[in-house]
Amino acid sequence: MLDRKIRIGAAGSDGLGYLKAITKAARMGLGCVEVAFTYGVRMKPEEAEAVGRLAREKDITLSVHAPYYINLAADDPTKLAASKERILSSCRMAAVMGARNVVFHAGFYQERSAAKTFARIARAIENLLTAVQKNRWAVVLCPETTGKPAQFGSLDECLQLARETGCGFTIDFSHLLARAAGNIDYGKVLDRLPRHVHAHFSGIEYGPKGERKHLKTTPKFFRPLAEALVGRCIDMTLISESPRPYQDAAMMKRLIGKLEAGPPIRRSARTST
Numbered sequence: 681m682l683d684r685k686i687r688i689g690a691a692g693s694d695g696l697g698y699l700k701a702i703t704k705a706a707r708m709g710l711g712c713v714e715v716a717f718t719y720g721v722r723m724k725p726e727e728a729e730a731v732g733r734l735a736r737e738k739d740i741t742l743s744v745h746a747p748y749y750i751n752l753a754a755d756d757p758t759k760l761a762a763s764k765e766r767i768l769s770s771c772r773m774a775a776v777m778g779a780r781n782v783v784f785h786a787g788f789y790q791e792r793s794a795a796k797t798f799a800r801i802a803r804a805i806e807n808l809l810t811a812v813q814k815n816r817w818a819v820v821l822c823p824e825t826t827g828k829p830a831q832f833g834s835l836d837e838c839l840q841l842a843r844e845t846g847c848g849f850t851i852d853f854s855h856l857l858a859r860a861a862g863n864i865d866y867g868k869v870l871d872r873l874p875r876h877v878h879a880h881f882s883g884i885e886y887g888p889k890g891e892r893k894h895l896k897t898t899p900k901f902f903r904p905l906a907e908a909l910v911g912r913c914i915d916m917t918l919i920s921e922s923p924r925p926y927q928d929a930a931m932m933k934r935l936i937g938k939l940e941a942g943p944p945i946r947r948s949a950r951t952s953t
């Protein structure tokens with residue numbers, strides 16, 4: 681028996697609110713839910729507590745996605761401070777919920793070199809890590825691999841950031857695929873990852889400037905990743921970020937299960953007496 685665990689789940693509450701969404705995820709046999717603070721951290725602490733309690737009861741692993749509007753490489757000190765505050769308020773709420781991984785898109789190069797952008801973001805992350813420690817929040821900062829070459833967040837950058845600052849990261853496989861214009865070998869990506877990984881996946885539309893938008897996930901699109909995952913010693917929470925996140929997460933789970941079970945035994949292969 682392979683010693684590893686892949687939990688598949690969905691981003692957002694599907695318009696239900698998180699209490700109902702967690703119940704729905706559990707009913708569908710999913711293993712994780714990502715609370716998306718897309719436009720701001722608007723959840724009340726009491727709600728976060730209730731969501732955390734229910735998730736533990738239903739064995740659903742929670743993660744949090746910080747608001748989208750974040751730029752840790754910003755020149756403007758007000759923008760930088762606001763970006764940090766968005767991440768920290770996400771961490772605060774994640775800690776109340778018992779969510780470990782806090783996902784965010786770290787920033788943009790704008791007119792700056794990649795090296796300078798990296799240095800700025802690394803410094804901001806170090807500051808954030810100090811604040812997390814001071815507050816004793818049991819969370820991991822997880823900057824995400826992004827889908828546009830103009831945006832900070834290649835696989836190399838995220839891995840280096842983790843090495844140098846001690847933060848975590850989120851691997852968005854679809855974003856990596858968009859950055860590479862479809863030319864991706866998931867096995868090679870997985871070879872570079874640690875044992876525990878937080879990840880995103882969905883169908884994706886992309887062009888010369890990378891990601892355009894997330895699409896529904898088809899079994900055919902997920903299959904190469906599923907095949908690379910099956911048989912590998914890795915613990916992963918894999919979040920479906922498609923426009924129908926729950927339905928597609930269930931499909932992803934079914935496909936992984938099918939691949940793990942192996943090809944069906946053909947009748948003729950069972951020698952009859």
Ligand SMILES: [Zn+2]
Binds near residue numbers: 852880
């Ligand atoms: Zn993502």
